[in-house]
Amino acid sequence: MKVDILFFASLRETxxxxxxxxxxxxxVRTVGELRQWLAQRGGAWATxxxxxxxxxxxxxxxxxxxxxxxxxxxEVAFFPPVTGG
Amino acid sequence: MSVSVQISDFDAGAEIAALRRDPSVGAxxxxxxxxxxxxxxxxxxxxxxxxxPGMTExxxxxxxxxxxxRWSLNAVRVIHRVGTLRALDQIVFVGVAGRHRxxxxxxxxxxxxxxxxxxxxxxxxxTGRGERWVxxxxxxxxxxxxxxRG
Numbered sequence: 086m087k088v089d090i091l092f093f094a095s096l097r098e099t100x101x102x103x104x105x106x107x108x109x110x111x112x113v114r115t116v117g118e119l120r121q122w123l124a125q126r127g128g129a130w131a132t133x134x135x136x137x138x139x140x141x142x143x144x145x146x147x148x149x150x151x152x153x154x155x156x157x158x159x160e161v162a163f164f165p166p167v168t169g170g
Numbered sequence: 171m172s173v174s175v176q177i178s179d180f181d182a183g184a185e186i187a188a189l190r191r192d193p194s195v196g197a198x199x200x201x202x203x204x205x206x207x208x209x210x211x212x213x214x215x216x217x218x219x220x221x222x223p224g225m226t227e228x229x230x231x232x233x234x235x236x237x238x239x240r241w242s243l244n245a246v247r248v249i250h251r252v253g254t255l256r257a258l259d260q261i262v263f264v265g266v267a268g269r270h271r272x273x274x275x276x277x278x279x280x281x282x283x284x285x286x287x288x289x290x291x292x293x294x295x296x297t298g299r300g301e302r303w304v305x306x307x308x309x310x311x312x313x314x315x316x317x318x319r320g
Contacts, residue, residue, distance in 0.1 A: 094220055094292035095303040139306070146225035148288060162222060162290075166306030169219065169250060169291025170203050170262050170282060 086157035088119070093164035096140065099133045109155070116142045117151025119161060139166050172246050173230040175221060177253040180263055185247055189267040195244050199274035200265040201282055207257035209304070212297040219252045219261070222290035226250070233284040237266070240280065241273040248281065250291065283313040 087108050097103050113122045120142065124134040134140060143162040144153050155161065174180075182202055189198050205217050234246045249263040264281050266274045293304040 091222070093222055093290065094294070143222070143225055143290070146222075146228050148229075162225070164222070164290065165292065165303070167287065167290055168293045168304045168306050169221070169289050170286040 086155065088155060088157070089160045090119070090123070091160065091162040093162060095165050096133055096163055099129050101129070114154060115151065116144055116149055116153040116155065116161060119155060120151070120163065123163075134163070140164070141166055172234055172248065173227055174249045175223075175226050175230070176249065176251060179251070179260060180249045182260070182263055185249070185263055185265050189245050189247060189265050192244050192267065194269060195267045196269045197271040197274045198265060198267045199271065199278040200263065201278050202260055203262040203282075205255050205257050205259045205261060209295060209297075212299060214257065214295045214297055216254055216256050216296045217259075217261075218254045218294045218296075219250075220292045220294065221250075221252050225290050229289045230285065233281055233288060236284070237277045237281050241268065241277045243268045243273065243277055246277070246281070248285070250285070250289070252291070280317055283310070283317060286310045287314050 087106060089104065089106050091104050092100050092102055109119065113119050120134050120140065124131050140163055142149055145160055182200065186198055186200060207214055230248050234248060237243065237246060243266055245267040247265040251261055255261060264278050266278045268274045287310050294301055295304055
């Protein structure tokens, strides 16, 4: 399946990327699996998306837990804990 | 429109006047967040707010919806600014109008507590030691858990 992936704030800066469209292998079915798959790229990806790092995710504009299933055409965003207000 | 995300400043007085138009309103509680000139011991010269266009408005509307489901309110107004701001600048406005003050105080605090942990805004501050992203505070998560415990 194909999904749009967005990165915000410190994650966007660390990864040097704000958006990409990716064709996912069949083994990637959830938001958490997508994070692991991206971390496998190594380098800054492995560090910034490591399991112990506080990274939040949204699927189609709603915050979701790692187990959230993905569908083709989804917009998935990864970002650090929010700091507005 | 009860929720706005904007670069421009807002007029808190005009917002309060708008919340006061309904004659059944007996209480208006507001919160205004402003830019501090010091954070974590360093002087802050400016603050840049980034957000997630599309999700931000939805997240704020969802928080307002939760507050309205929890308390009987006449009107709610939320404004959050983005872009680069300086000390003394206004960042956020939350105004809640209702019949009595108790539910308005509670709803205003609830909206701010959820906004701080659920709405996709990120602050980057410019200090004498360079730029840095503001870290989320555990106390903000704890503030939300307090509401979840009821």
